[in-house]
Amino acid sequence: MLSAKMEDYLKAIYRLQRDGDGPVTTSALADALDVTSPTASSMLDTLEERGFVEREKYQGTRLTRDGETVALEVIRHHRLLETYLTEQLGFDWTEVHDEADRLEHHISEEFERRVAAALDDPVVDPHGDPIPSETLEPLDGTPGITLAEQEPGDVVVVERVSDRDPEELSYLSKQGITPDQRVEVLDVAPIGMMTVRVDGDEVSLPDRVTEMIQVITVEEAEL
Amino acid sequence: MLSAKMEDYLKAIYRLQRDGDGPVTTSALADALDVTSPTASSMLDTLEERGFVEREKYQGTRLTRDGETVALEVIRHHRLLETYLTEQLGFDWTEVHDEADRLEHHISEEFERRVAAALDDPVVDPHGDPIPSETLEPLDGTPGITLAEQEPGDVVVVERVSDRDPEELSYLSKQGITPDQRVEVLDVAPIGMMTVRVDGDEVSLPDRVTEMIQVITVEEAEL
DNA sequence: CCTTGGCGTTAGTTGACCCTAATGCTGAGC
DNA sequence: GCTCAGCATTAGGGTCAACTAACGCCAAGG
Ligand SMILES: [Mn+2]
Ligand SMILES: [Mn+2]
Ligand SMILES: [Mn+2]
Ligand SMILES: [Mn+2]
Numbered sequence: 001m002l003s004a005k006m007e008d009y010l011k012a013i014y015r016l017q018r019d020g021d022g023p024v025t026t027s028a029l030a031d032a033l034d035v036t037s038p039t040a041s042s043m044l045d046t047l048e049e050r051g052f053v054e055r056e057k058y059q060g061t062r063l064t065r066d067g068e069t070v071a072l073e074v075i076r077h078h079r080l081l082e083t084y085l086t087e088q089l090g091f092d093w094t095e096v097h098d099e100a101d102r103l104e105h106h107i108s109e110e111f112e113r114r115v116a117a118a119l120d121d122p123v124v125d126p127h128g129d130p131i132p133s134e135t136l137e138p139l140d141g142t143p144g145i146t147l148a149e150q151e152p153g154d155v156v157v158v159e160r161v162s163d164r165d166p167e168e169l170s171y172l173s174k175q176g177i178t179p180d181q182r183v184e185v186l187d188v189a190p191i192g193m194m195t196v197r198v199d200g201d202e203v204s205l206p207d208r209v210t211e212m213i214q215v216i217t218v219e220e221a222e223l
Numbered sequence: 224m225l226s227a228k229m230e231d232y233l234k235a236i237y238r239l240q241r242d243g244d245g246p247v248t249t250s251a252l253a254d255a256l257d258v259t260s261p262t263a264s265s266m267l268d269t270l271e272e273r274g275f276v277e278r279e280k281y282q283g284t285r286l287t288r289d290g291e292t293v294a295l296e297v298i299r300h301h302r303l304l305e306t307y308l309t310e311q312l313g314f315d316w317t318e319v320h321d322e323a324d325r326l327e328h329h330i331s332e333e334f335e336r337r338v339a340a341a342l343d344d345p346v347v348d349p350h351g352d353p354i355p356s357e358t359l360e361p362l363d364g365t366p367g368i369t370l371a372e373q374e375p376g377d378v379v380v381v382e383r384v385s386d387r388d389p390e391e392l393s394y395l396s397k398q399g400i401t402p403d404q405r406v407e408v409l410d411v412a413p414i415g416m417m418t419v420r421v422d423g424d425e426v427s428l429p430d431r432v433t434e435m436i437q438v439i440t441v442e443e444a445e446l
Numbered sequence: 447c448c449t450t451g452g453c454g455t456t457a458g459t460t461g462a463c464c465c466t467a468a469t470g471c472t473g474a475g476c
Numbered sequence: 477g478c479t480c481a482g483c484a485t486t487a488g489g490g491t492c493a494a495c496t497a498a499c500g501c502c503a504a505g506g
Binding site: 085088089090091095098099102103106107108110111114115117118 | 308311312313314318321322325326329330331333334337338340341
Binding site for chain 3: 226259261265266269280
């Protein structure tokens with residue numbers, strides 16, 4: 001069987017592969033997982049041996065279909081758990097990430113099925129992230145538009161908010177920036193910052209944050 | 224922090240200490256955890272070093288107050304999880320043990336609180352086992368009466384059914400032997416077996432099973 | 447084309463958790 | 477009081493997943 005760590009590696013490779021272009025470098029992976037390169041490198045050996053990744057020496061790593069399936073499975077667990085903790089157990093949706101990040105490795109398929117059923121088979125989690133189906137079909141990999149790309153006067157609707165940093169997430173939530181929220185861009189400062197209007201209030205956000213907020217047009221949102 | 228294994232050791236020592244009389248022998252512990260004696264012995268060294276157990280060389284092991292607290296914590300997690308899985312997620316109560324046995328080591332205190340609240344702070348789990356309080360007060364250690372001790376003609380009410388063996392549990396459940404069920408002893412055979420009437424049906428059970436079924440008198444049950 | 451800095455891999459170490467084989471203790475029966 | 481069986485501990489090893497230190501590759505700049 002796979003250890004929790006191995007699942008974390010596969011999940012991280014999946015993300016990096018989706019966000020970047022070519023194969024995933026060892027150091028990017030090490031960075032994402034907060035381990036040293038040698039540690040990542042030797043784990044990659046193991047994962048290759050078991051058929052979850054393919055590597056070209058010095059040239060980076062790609063997931064095999066098996067590896068992608070495992071990654072999608074873990075992501076499904078994670079997002080179902082976040083949804084469940086939020087909607088059924090009353091967790092604040094800014095606080096669920098760590099809990100889901102641990103439990104995703106420890107629940108059974110039966111647990112997964114029951115949770116999905118209790119939630120009526122949801123297709124997105126509370127951050128707006130898509131939940132892989134039970135059959136683990138690959139997710140649509142097209143990047144989507146971010147708030148950072150918008151210009152003054154543009155009005156868009158928040159689709160997804162990254163859940164990487166709980167503090168950031170909590171702050172955004174307090175400012176009213178959550179999925180389905182309508183946002184108007186007021187000003188783009190040349191110092192890597194943007195001011196938007198949300199629910200009547202003005203909020204300023206640095207680029208590193210607006211880049212993590214995925215949006216759709218108002219027209220798309222009405223569908 | 225404590226590993227899942229360490230928690231399992233402490234839980235096992237707690238049980239053996241409660242069921243037996245004196246300190247827990249290394250081989251009994253090894254048996255319970257399905258490891259060899261040397262393995263158990265060296266884990267006990269570690270647990271002693273960390274202050275969770277006290278040992279007298281060759282004379283056995285006892286939990287310290289800290290060790291008991293950890294054991295109670297894990298047992299609380301286990302029993303809350305079993306109750307939650309059964310009552311809120313629709314698991315069959317014969318199938319929850321393994322799931323709870325893994326998850327008990329991985330849920331946060333926040334998760335524990337939310338689950339307890341969702342269940343209205345239950346005091347017994349679906350097998351009839353008492354759930355330690357949030358403050359982890361020691362549980363009442365008095366043994367209780369078992370079905371095995373009853374004689375023909377006695378009528379009692381099931382209080383607790385052991386959840387150690389899922390198959391056994393499933394069989395008993397199918398026969399209607401669950402907490403709060405009234406049972407009449409019809410016959411005690413001299414070959415280590417007993418026949419009882421449950422809900423109109425006759426059921427025969429070997430001693431090793433009736434010893435694991437804790438009962439109370441009909442009068443006690445009415446309180 | 448050769449150097450050099452950065453990244454990747456290899457080698458060796460550690461800690462957790464398991465094993466088997468050998469040795470040490472203890473108490474019950476002679 | 478001695479013996480010996482049974483249990484406990486010690487010794488020695490293995491695997492897994494992390495680490496640090498050392499070494500190898502490679503591409504960009506001189
Ligand atoms: Mn998340
Ligand atoms: Mn799954
Ligand atoms: Mn149980
Ligand atoms: Mn707890």
